[in-house]
Amino acid sequence: MCRWLAYSGSPVSIETLLFKPEHSLIDQSLHSKLGAETTNGDGFGIGWYGAAATPGVYRSTEPAWNDRNLRDLSAHIESPLVFAHIRAAIGSVVQATNCHPFRHERWLFMHNGFIGEFEKVKRDLVLAVDPSLYPSIEGSSDTEVLFHLALTFGLEDDPPAAVATAVGLVEQIGEKHGVEHPIQMTVATTNGESVWAFRYSSQRDSRSLFYSTDLPTLRALHPEVEILNLLSQESRLIVSEPVRDLAGAWNEVPESSYGVVQEGQDELRPFTPKAPAMAVPAGV
Amino acid sequence: MCRWLAYSGSPVSIETLLFKPEHSLIDQSLHSKLGAETTNGDGFGIGWYGAAATPGVYRSTEPAWNDRNLRDLSAHIESPLVFAHIRAAIGSVVQATNCHPFRHERWLFMHNGFIGEFEKVKRDLVLAVDPSLYPSIEGSSDTEVLFHLALTFGLEDDPPAAVATAVGLVEQIGEKHGVEHPIQMTVATTNGESVWAFRYSSQRDSRSLFYSTDLPTLRALHPEVEILNLLSQESRLIVSEPVRDLAGAWNEVPESSYGVVQEGQDELRPFTPKAPAMAVPAGV
Amino acid sequence: MCRWLAYSGSPVSIETLLFKPEHSLIDQSLHSKLGAETTNGDGFGIGWYGAAATPGVYRSTEPAWNDRNLRDLSAHIESPLVFAHIRAAIGSVVQATNCHPFRHERWLFMHNGFIGEFEKVKRDLVLAVDPSLYPSIEGSSDTEVLFHLALTFGLEDDPPAAVATAVGLVEQIGEKHGVEHPIQMTVATTNGESVWAFRYSSQRDSRSLFYSTDLPTLRALHPEVEILNLLSQESRLIVSEPVRDLAGAWNEVPESSYGVVQEGQDELRPFTPKAPAMAVPAGV
């Protein structure tokens, strides 16, 4: 599928996150260990928060390992909140509008996994997107539709509830069409302040997802790793697969759970899809 | 907007059509005289019929004047029926899935113009597309939707009626949403045997469209133009703007008309949109 | 040919420079008024100085007016020294390694114009490049060779002398090969602190080049233009053609001259090419 990384914490150069670690995301674009595919070469994207009102997004259809602009931009852009995604396309065409992260105003959204038999359920799902949001769908990927469903169901107000409803709808419509496994996902979304990360699949056998151990513990475990001393106490990474082999550094997000990285105490909670109360649109 | 060319006749190399004439389509990509924009640099596409069951399509987001592959392929591919299109995007993103011609099985479709205030009407139009055709929409352009509407309304059986119904629906839904000029278009479509070319706009002030004079007359007028002797009697070009300044060679397709290039006598007839009899989908 | 812009002054977002003015560089990519070509759609590049040791460079083969990443990056990157270039290729292929600005360590270099009959003189010119610099030539453009010649002749120590020697060599070798007009150029180069801009052509009929009036005068002339109040007194633009029609704002760099934008008083001086003292390499 894909690999992704979400970082929140002290401002760092994107290069530090993307290129410098041993088994970095860029390395994973050629040699993923835990992914469904070892190669994630069907485009990539980064999103970050800075001075402007909305987050910056840079997406390209080239393999991430190739892109010279990515290398340069990564060295020059610092940010306290970064999303990065490398894509292994399954079905939908390789074009920038299918690359993650997707953006809506202050929000970013990215995904590893798929909506099962998307061509069967796409129309019904798109019909459930709020008509005012519909025109901003530009590509043809399942994730962009999932994002717009989450926005439709209130992502900006209550992200866990909105994602639960969106996923519930995907399962409901999938079942209606006889799709065996309607959804497989790890998803991250952010408003520039908090980050929500979800791990779920209809078959309860979800793609891997890890979060980094809290900084004070990590520093105590690895006093020799310099970068740990440069980051603030609240800095946190969430990743599809570990980017550096550091004992005690990585904790698996449990099956059917979500985490919140936020000011104050981070949280880890169970995730249960919940089909929307609203009637499915007429004619579906 | 865009410029396009449709050729039907003796097999010729695509280079002969695209690069060799004085004011060729490639030249028009930089210096259009009659277009709404002088530059048509937002991607291009060619479609042609050959040995395979479906027509070949080559589409790219680069300006046509730049693309070296286009030059090589044009020199190497011969075909009796060629569509070529250069794009000046208005609004929708520059990606190959928004480039013309669009293909569905044996059919090709291309368009110069636009659906007015597309973001307002897009959802209703997409809802009217046959659900079995819906998943094959891959891009975000107005033309791809128009093509799928025409397919929905029977393009493969009766092209003029299907296009009239599609355009009628666009006008009906446009009016519902208060769009002043719902459509502006010159459109060409083909099944690999005949070519249909339409000129129409809601405001009755349509983009230019020309067809070439019949070969016997042209040869009599210009015995010095060698290529004319190499083409069969039935060879015909339809173009957004003349590709060669040759007295007596170009005839304007009248406002609100369509032409058919076919075996036997070609035809030119009036075109009148006709909203579909079927009820607009519930909830629209 | 091409159009370019060099900015030095208070840190501004690149968007302010590239997109916001009326007749912005992006607008010039489609509608240049003073350029040899109205369309400059054969790739573009930006270079800027920030936190990293070397300037950032972002180059793409797409037309600048198309590139969504450019728009996003421009909104997110602020810099006190920016180079931007849009290309109209003449001869050499459209690839990122032929896009300007070129970079060598702390230096950037960009060019509007050409080396006359480059295919005739290229080998001799490349032979004159310092062998240690030679492997860093990655593309096939005349400008990249000119830059490497300037580096060979001491650009990092004395830019005006180095450029004079490089241009002198181009004229010497051009004459040897019977090239009527060996060079046509406006060139900008910078080390991240000062900017040098040259206007010269062998035929003394050089492409246009303008520098902005000093800020205090501009503010007095146009108290209503807000942005002028936000920029430091030393802020300066150098451009191929004016980016905003503001009376009194633009001054032509005289024929065969160069200017220096630097700390303290800026300078404007005559430019005279001077062939290198060193013997031309054996066998040339």
Place this chain on the structure above:
Amino acid sequence: MCRWLAYSGSPVSIETLLFKPEHSLIDQSLHSKLGAETTNGDGFGIGWYGAAATPGVYRSTEPAWNDRNLRDLSAHIESPLVFAHIRAAIGSVVQATNCHPFRHERWLFMHNGFIGEFEKVKRDLVLAVDPSLYPSIEGSSDTEVLFHLALTFGLEDDPPAAVATAVGLVEQIGEKHGVEHPIQMTVATTNGESVWAFRYSSQRDSRSLFYSTDLPTLRALHPEVEILNLLSQESRLIVSEPVRDLAGAWNEVPESSYGVVQEGQDELRPFTPKAPAMAVPAGV
């Protein structure tokens, strides 16, 4: 490094060669078994002979597995002589001018391997290229230089001797610069009639290379494989790694050898590099 395929025989669609076999070249772009890298995603190219005076070439920087145009063109182009190459870049930038096959008039040339420490020897090698050929070098790859050396040393008259001299020079200049293993290569070249394929490396441990068993034997071994009955008796494939697991179908080209596929009897001969008699250019 890379993977390549050369086909000579009955005209076939390129699709038959590239996409249809089990472990096709396209499959090898993601999952090479014998290559130095499993992923060959840094661009690709095809070359073929048809009606035009020079062979067609289509090259792209996208991974071959992604490129929709390649799929369409492959289905539509038939040719009796096809070269195809997928690239895993080592060092030189990913741009179409670095993609194989390279073309010079009627000739094509492609390569798997590398010139050792190319940045050290590049200048001396380029100096040895015939000055009249020099301007046609457009990219920055080692292979393009090797091809131009072979052309310089008479490729068009005596391919084995020209390649032997080019390789001899690469070894001579490599040794001068202290390069331990100056060259590693499998190379294919053709004039549109015969195909020459070389396997050699300075360390005598060359990349794999295979040629297909003659058709009559293959048919006798595998009467059930239909395509074998459609091909003429002289049809032959040469490949970096087998494209279909068929007992008795593939024969390794021996170390330090070359083969010729030609009208009449094909040949297999030893290959010995031979430094050029001509003095190395002054100053080298």
